Amino acid sequence: MNETANTQLTEWGNLLPSVAACIEAVERDHFESQLLALLHQAVGIEQCMIFGCSTNGDIDCLLASNHQLPRVADRLARLYVSGLFRQDPNYLQLSQLAVQQEPSSSDALTTMQVEAMSPAYRSHLFAFPDLIDKVSLNIAAKEGAYYLNLYRGPQRGPFTPANLDCLNSIAPLLTSLLRRHYSNAPARPEQLSAREAAALAPLTDRERQLCLYLLRGHTLKTAAAKLDIAFSTTETYRKRAYAKLGIASKAGLVALCKASG
Numbered sequence: 394m395n396e397t398a399n400t401q402l403t404e405w406g407n408l409l410p411s412v413a414a415c416i417e418a419v420e421r422d423h424f425e426s427q428l429l430a431l432l433h434q435a436v437g438i439e440q441c442m443i444f445g446c447s448t449n450g451d452i453d454c455l456l457a458s459n460h461q462l463p464r465v466a467d468r469l470a471r472l473y474v475s476g477l478f479r480q481d482p483n484y485l486q487l488s489q490l491a492v493q494q495e496p497s498s499s500d501a502l503t504t505m506q507v508e509a510m511s512p513a514y515r516s517h518l519f520a521f522p523d524l525i526d527k528v529s530l531n532i533a534a535k536e537g538a539y540y541l542n543l544y545r546g547p548q549r550g551p552f553t554p555a556n557l558d559c560l561n562s563i564a565p566l567l568t569s570l571l572r573r574h575y576s577n578a579p580a581r582p583e584q585l586s587a588r589e590a591a592a593l594a595p596l597t598d599r600e601r602q603l604c605l606y607l608l609r610g611h612t613l614k615t616a617a618a619k620l621d622i623a624f625s626t627t628e629t630y631r632k633r634a635y636a637k638l639g640i641a642s643k644a645g646l647v648a649l650c651k652a653s654g
Contacts, residue, residue, distance in 0.1 A: 408435055412566065419574045424610070425456050428570065432543060435563060436556040440466060440524060440544035444473070445575065445612045446491040447537045451628075452478040453613065455539070455575060457644035462522045470644040472517055482509035483529055487540050490533040502560055503529045504552075526551040528560060532568050536614045539571045575610055592638070592650045600634040603627055607643050608650060 411431040418424040432438050443456040452474050459466035478484055483503055505527040507515070519525070524544045532539040543560070545552055552560075589608070593601045599620075606616035617627040640646055 408563075411435075412563075415570055419570060420610070424570075424574050425458075429458055431563075435559050436543065436552065437545070437549050438543045439546045439549060440522075442466070442470060442473075442540075442542040442544075443571070443575075444478070444540040444542075445537060446487050446540060447613060447624075448492050450488045450491065451613075452540075453607075454642040454644040455610070455612075457642075459522065463648075465522050467642075467644045467648050469518055471641040474642045477514060477517060480511050480514040482506040483531060483540070487531050487538055490531055491538040493533050493538075501530075502557065502564055503531065504557070523547055528552055528557065530560075530564060530567060532571055534572050534576055536576075537612060539575060541567060541571065575612060576615060586650075588652075589650045592652075595637045596634050600630050600637070603630045604634050604646060607631075607646060 408431070411427070411434050415424070415427045415431050418427040429438075429441055432441060439461070440459040441456065442454065442458075445453045445455050447453075454470040454474050457466040457470035473481075481487075483506075486503075519527075523546050525547055526545040528543045530541040532541065543552075589605070593604055596604065602620060603616055606619055607613075611619065613627045613631065614624060617624045620627065635641060635646070638646070638649060640649055
């Protein structure tokens with residue numbers, strides 16, 4: 394066995410506990426924290442964003458995380474879902490994946506396409522907090538698609554060839570984990586925390602139920618199925634709820650419920 398193979402085996406051995414923790418946490422509330430821990434250990438990310446794309450091309454933020462600047466991550470997520478997503482060089486492929494009848498068997502990593510970004514898009518989403526590199530993974534699901542984005546800043550520098558090799562190696566695992574978690578995560582709306590109750594108090598019962606499903610990891614599609622209502626109705630409930638709460642994305646909903654109380 395050559396030296397490169399030995400190094401790869403050693404790296405995988407180091408990652409196995411984090412991989413196991415992620416698998417164990419799927420469909421549970423702490424999955425996202427375990428996923429972030431794995432990604433930090435594997436390639437040293439500085440920011441992570443996960444979006445859901447519906448079959449009609451709408452985008453919702455499922456996770457916005459920047460350990461150093463959490464409020465900035467939420468602001469970037471709001472800007473993106475409010476319309477900037479249409480300028481994303483990866484959006485066309487993502488929206489095409491979202492209308493597939495069956496999940497794709499091979500989801501490839503996409504590196505940062507600076508030349509394809511408009512100056513406004515790059516200025517809004519990369520200038521602050523000074524993000525210099527990005528790697529994305531488009532994941533087709535049964536209904537819609539998921540979009541994983543990993544970022545690096547000047548402190549760590551761009552993703553190295555070794556980082557990309559590692560991400561390519563774990564891409565099938567990430568694809569499987571995200572599909573399973575965001576498609577199947579149980580909502581348990583009856584388990585309403587005190588902070589959630591305070592944050593969601595202005596809402597009607599139906600709006601509150603929808604927000605709780607979103608907080609527990611569901612997309613609008615799966616929430617509609619759980620609530621046994623039309624997808625268009627869930628969109629209406631979400632717009633009304635977000636307007637009442639003064640937020641623009643799921644990331645804002647999560648932040649609001651953490652801050653209340």
